[in-house]
Amino acid sequence: MNSFIPTQPPKMNIFFIIPAVISIAVFLWILISRFKKSADQDVKKYLLALESASNHIIITDVNGMILYANKGAEKMTGYNLEEMKGNTPRLWGGLMPGEFYKKLWQTKKDKLQVFSGEIKNRRKNQDEYFALMRISPIIDQKGNLTGFVSTEEDITERKQKEEELRVEKNKLVEAKAKNEAILASMGDGLFAVDREGRVIMINAQAERLLGVLKNNVLDKYYYEAWHMENEKGAAIPLEKRPVQVVLSTGKRTETMTPADYVYVRKGDTRLAVAFTITPILVGGAVSGAVVVFRDGTMEKEIDRAKSEFISIVSHQLRTPVSGLGWLTEELEFDSKNLTSKQKKYVKDLVTLSKRLIGLIEDLVNFSKIELKTPAISEIKSIEINDFIGEFVKEMEAYAALKKHTIILKKEVSGPLIVETSEKALSKVLQNLISNAIDYSPKNTPVMINADKADGFVKILISSKGTAISKEEQSHLFEKFYRTEEAKKIKPEGMGLGLYIAKVIIEEAGGKVGLGSADSEEVVFWFTIPLKEAMINKN
Amino acid sequence: MLNVLKDRFEADDWEVSVAHDGEEAIQAIEKESSKSKFDLVLLDLLMPKKDGFSVLRDIKNNPELKNLSIIVLSNLGGDEDIKKALALGAKDYFVKTQHPMSEIVEKAKKYKSGGASAKTKN
Numbered sequence: 001m002n003s004f005i006p007t008q009p010p011k012m013n014i015f016f017i018i019p020a021v022i023s024i025a026v027f028l029w030i031l032i033s034r035f036k037k038s039a040d041q042d043v044k045k046y047l048l049a050l051e052s053a054s055n056h057i058i059i060t061d062v063n064g065m066i067l068y069a070n071k072g073a074e075k076m077t078g079y080n081l082e083e084m085k086g087n088t089p090r091l092w093g094g095l096m097p098g099e100f101y102k103k104l105w106q107t108k109k110d111k112l113q114v115f116s117g118e119i120k121n122r123r124k125n126q127d128e129y130f131a132l133m134r135i136s137p138i139i140d141q142k143g144n145l146t147g148f149v150s151t152e153e154d155i156t157e158r159k160q161k162e163e164e165l166r167v168e169k170n171k172l173v174e175a176k177a178k179n180e181a182i183l184a185s186m187g188d189g190l191f192a193v194d195r196e197g198r199v200i201m202i203n204a205q206a207e208r209l210l211g212v213l214k215n216n217v218l219d220k221y222y223y224e225a226w227h228m229e230n231e232k233g234a235a236i237p238l239e240k241r242p243v244q245v246v247l248s249t250g251k252r253t254e255t256m257t258p259a260d261y262v263y264v265r266k267g268d269t270r271l272a273v274a275f276t277i278t279p280i281l282v283g284g285a286v287s288g289a290v291v292v293f294r295d296g297t298m299e300k301e302i303d304r305a306k307s308e309f310i311s312i313v314s315h316q317l318r319t320p321v322s323g324l325g326w327l328t329e330e331l332e333f334d335s336k337n338l339t340s341k342q343k344k345y346v347k348d349l350v351t352l353s354k355r356l357i358g359l360i361e362d363l364v365n366f367s368k369i370e371l372k373t374p375a376i377s378e379i380k381s382i383e384i385n386d387f388i389g390e391f392v393k394e395m396e397a398y399a400a401l402k403k404h405t406i407i408l409k410k411e412v413s414g415p416l417i418v419e420t421s422e423k424a425l426s427k428v429l430q431n432l433i434s435n436a437i438d439y440s441p442k443n444t445p446v447m448i449n450a451d452k453a454d455g456f457v458k459i460l461i462s463s464k465g466t467a468i469s470k471e472e473q474s475h476l477f478e479k480f481y482r483t484e485e486a487k488k489i490k491p492e493g494m495g496l497g498l499y500i501a502k503v504i505i506e507e508a509g510g511k512v513g514l515g516s517a518d519s520e521e522v523v524f525w526f527t528i529p530l531k532e533a534m535i536n537k538n
Numbered sequence: 539m540l541n542v543l544k545d546r547f548e549a550d551d552w553e554v555s556v557a558h559d560g561e562e563a564i565q566a567i568e569k570e571s572s573k574s575k576f577d578l579v580l581l582d583l584l585m586p587k588k589d590g591f592s593v594l595r596d597i598k599n600n601p602e603l604k605n606l607s608i609i610v611l612s613n614l615g616g617d618e619d620i621k622k623a624l625a626l627g628a629k630d631y632f633v634k635t636q637h638p639m640s641e642i643v644e645k646a647k648k649y650k651s652g653g654a655s656a657k658t659k660n
Contacts, residue, residue: 318613322634323539329638330542334549357635364615378620 056131056152059138062109062145064088076131076154078124089150092121095128104135108148112137118155130159187294189273192280193243194288197221209273209295211265227264231272236261243289246277250286253277272296310367317360324353355492362496365427366479369503381531382425384416384450384457391429392448398434403442406433409449416450416457417531424504425528428512429459431497432524436463438490440522456510456527465522473514477502501526543580546639547646560588564596567603576606577650580642581628583612583619591626598627607649611642 050057056073060066066084074080077092084091094101096119107115116134123129131152138147183190189206193199199217207214210226217225222243228236238244242261246253254276255261263271275293279286328349335343392406399406418425436446440463449460466485468476475481482495498512505512505526515523544554555570557563563585570576579597583590590610597603610623615633623631629649632642 315613315615318615318633318635322613323542325635326539326542326639329640330546333546333640361635368616378617 056154057149058084058089059147059149060088061147064090064148066091067147073152076123076129076152077121083124092123093119095120095122108135108137109145112139112145118159119152121152129154129156131155189293189295190291191222192288192290193222193247195247195286197223197243197247199225200288206293209271209293210263211267211269229262229264229270231260231262233262242275242277243291246279246289247286250279250281252279272300274299307367310363314360314363314367318364321353321357321360325357328353359492359494362494362500365500366496369500378421378423379419380422381417381419382422384418384459384528387422387425388429388448388450388459391426392433395430395433395437399437399446402437404437404440404444404446406437406446406448409447416452418457418508418528419531420508420528424508428501428504428526431501432461432526435497435524436461436465436522439466439486440464452530455530455532457530458525458527460515460523460525462515462521462523465517465519467519468514468517468522473517476514477512498524543639543642546643550643552646559586560590560593562587564588564593567597567606568600578646579606579608580611580646581608583610583614583623591622594623594626594628609642609646609649 050068050070053070054072055070056076057070058066058073059068066081066087066089069077069079069081069084073084077084079091100117100119104115104117107113114134114136116132119131119133121129121131132155133150133152135148135150137145138149140146183203184205186203186205189203189209191199191202191206198219199222200219202212202214202217206212212225223238223241228241230236239248242253242255245251255274261273261275263273265271272295273293274296275291277289277291280288280290328346331338331346332350335346338346389408392408396406433446433448440446444464446461446463449462451458451460466483466489468483468485472483476483477498479499480495481499482493486493486495502512505528509529510527512524512526515525517523540556540558544556547554555566555576557566563579563581567576567579581590581593585593590612594608594610597606597608604627608628610628610631611634612619612631613634615636620631630645632645
């Protein structure tokens with residue numbers, strides 16, 4: 001059975017060919033249409049992606065005419081696609097310098113490269129915004145430029161933040177420069193230490209004054225970096241150094257006179273300084289201290305010259321005044337041949353010369369103190385009860401003159417021995433008792449009391465007095481200070497009595513102060529360490 | 539000044555010699571010393587020609603005079619001056635303004651070395 005196997009090449013059968021062609025065509029059509037469908041879907045997908053991208057994307061032709069803009073671009077610029085078509089991006093741009101656009105065109109069109117840069121544009125509502133722009137040339141398969149695709153990312157917020165930062169940074173730089181300029185140019189030396197006393201800052205003036213170099217002392221302990229002495233050349237122990245005191249107490253301190261502290265510089269030259277030390281408090285805790293100091297040499301010299309002047313003048317004054325005192329004394333002593341009127345004049349003369357002598361003696365005392373001459377010399381053992389008893393006898397005549405009585409109360413029995421100078425102690429008693437007499441109403445008593453406590457003897461002088469306000473109390477022991485009331489009662493006073501008393505008592509290791517200060521009773525007191533206590537202590 | 543003090547001492551029955559400068563004083567004291575006449579010297583410090591400290595030193599260096607009582611009477615009131623005068627052998631030191639004459643006359647009695655005569659200077 002070979003009927004189905006051709007033995008000759010078969011002849012073309014038209015009825016056979018047509019269906020084959022048709023079927024191939026159908027196959028191709030199906031194939032093509034399928035392919036087309038998938039390409040359409042891809043493009044749609046791409047378009048959808050473009051549309052929904054939040055970034056601004058536009059496509060232009062080679063001349064920059066807008067062909068397409070996505071929603072992001074519409075949103076960012078405020079123009080819709082219809083408004084954009086037929087325009088270039090200049091519609092919202094053109095705010096940059098010409099150079100910028102020139103470079104943009106050169107890059108994208110001449111070099112066919114991607115251009116990117118920060119650009120400032122303007123929205124339809126006239127708001128300006130910053131964008132990071134990126135333009136890529138679109139090249140077809142044949143290598144021809146067909147247009148550009150441009151994206152913009154809104155960086156306005158970032159730019160604003162950057163700008164704010166820049167402004168803040170500038171402010172900081174400016175403030176820092178200002179501070180540094182102030183620190184560098186201020187005439188005062190300044191340094192700061194941390195809680196442990198390490199130097200954390202020092203200005204140029206302090207370097208110069210202390211004779212140190214910043215780099216050698218930063219992070220070093222200040223007390224190792226430079227030494228401090230008192231005026232007499234004795235080293236000041238660490239715990240007494242003012243910075244240390246401020247670090248441990250947290251209280252601001254200020255030197256009253258430049259003579260107290262002296263920095264010792266390299267080569268052992270000395271520098272008397274006056275300073276203010278302020279604690280650095282963080283949350284109430286001391287975290288360091290700032291020291292501002294100045295060269296006190298000149299000040300000290302002026303002070304010294306001033307005091308020397310007072311000293312010389314007062315000694316010079318003493319000569320005629322002591323003569324006057326003695327002459328009037330002699331006149332009074334030998335006044336039997338004088339008329340009663342003349343006798344009265346002589347008496348007035350005696351009073352006046354005594355007052356004059358008193359004033360000059362105050363000046364002498366004051367200048368001694370200012371010259372740092374010890375107020376106390378010729379130290380002796382003194383029994384306080386006896387001493388005051390004797391002293392009060394001397395004062396009684398003065399008290400009687402002013403119609404006062406002095407009442408001496410002795411509450412403490414037994415000897416109260418102190419080691420001090422009779423002259424200095426007399427001066428203190430005289431100043432306090434004569435104040436009590438001078439500033440209290442006539443015919444009222446002045447009471448003197450002695451008390452003993454904690455190794456000290458406490459002397460209290462009380463009188464009916466004139467009330468002293470809180471404000472006045474705070475100045476009472478300052479030199480030349482006088483209350484308004486005191487000026488009225490005794491215009492010729494100098495305001496040195498309490499100051500001198502304070503200096504003497506403090507030098508003796510005691511304290512002086514004011515107890516009550518109302519019109520009923522004014523009490524001044526002072527303390528002196530007892531000898532027994534001093535022995536026990538040693 | 540000097541005369542007032544002289545009058546006052548004379549009123550208190552002292553016999554008084556006066557010198558107006560340091561040299562005059564030391565000469566007078568040495569001249570009179572052989573007779574041991576002076577009981578007391580009241581010595582000022584600021585004097586022409588020779589100051590009180592030198593006079594004090596001369597007196598104390600002279601074996602015949604060293605027991606003579608000397609009181610310094612000066613307008614200088616510095617602690618250094620006082621210490622120096624006392625160290626040189628003065629019996630006492632008075633700052634003129636701080637003591638009335640009556641007190642000085644009183645103290646003089648206490649310090650006189652014997653007899654009844656005194657010398658004031660300047």
